[in-house]
Amino acid sequence: MTDYPPPPPPPQQPYGAGPVGEVPLSQPLRGAAPRDAIVRFFKKYATFEGRASRSEFWWAILFTFVVNMAINLILGADSTAGSIVGGLFALAILIPQLSVGARRLHDTGRSGWWQLLYLTCVGVIVLIVFWALPEKPEGDKYNVA
Numbered sequence: 001m002t003d004y005p006p007p008p009p010p011p012q013q014p015y016g017a018g019p020v021g022e023v024p025l026s027q028p029l030r031g032a033a034p035r036d037a038i039v040r041f042f043k044k045y046a047t048f049e050g051r052a053s054r055s056e057f058w059w060a061i062l063f064t065f066v067v068n069m070a071i072n073l074i075l076g077a078d079s080t081a082g083s084i085v086g087g088l089f090a091l092a093i094l095i096p097q098l099s100v101g102a103r104r105l106h107d108t109g110r111s112g113w114w115q116l117l118y119l120t121c122v123g124v125i126v127l128i129v130f131w132a133l134p135e136k137p138e139g140d141k142y143n144v145a
Helices: 034-043 054-076 080-107 112-119 123-132 137-142
Strands: none
Touching: 034 054, 034 080, 054 080, 054 123, 080 112, 080 123, 080 137, 112 123
16 A cells, blocks of 8 residues: 655635635625725625725725715805705715724724724824724634624
């Protein structure tokens, strides 16, 4: 009888690399395409638990920024209609923006309560830096089972 060597171990994936195929809504979508990120932004409208990847977060923020700019350009920021539509849009996306921001902070190992820094002038800069950081293993405690 001949002893065969054991098969080599499977290659290690870097931290944060997800499974191939459909990613459940409870998990962050790494390398999200713009359409997928925007769909998840609205599907997880008021979900503050869990995590969001950088691409999932930044595509959603870019989408809201572009829509807001389009409203201001088409209706005029100084017009009554522009103010009303812009205000309604801002109100409609307030909760999803806070929830995706909290999930993004969870992915960096921080609590979503850090978003209270919005209330300070310098805090917005700190939040942008936190949102831009890569995911950390400490964020696993925010995973949804």
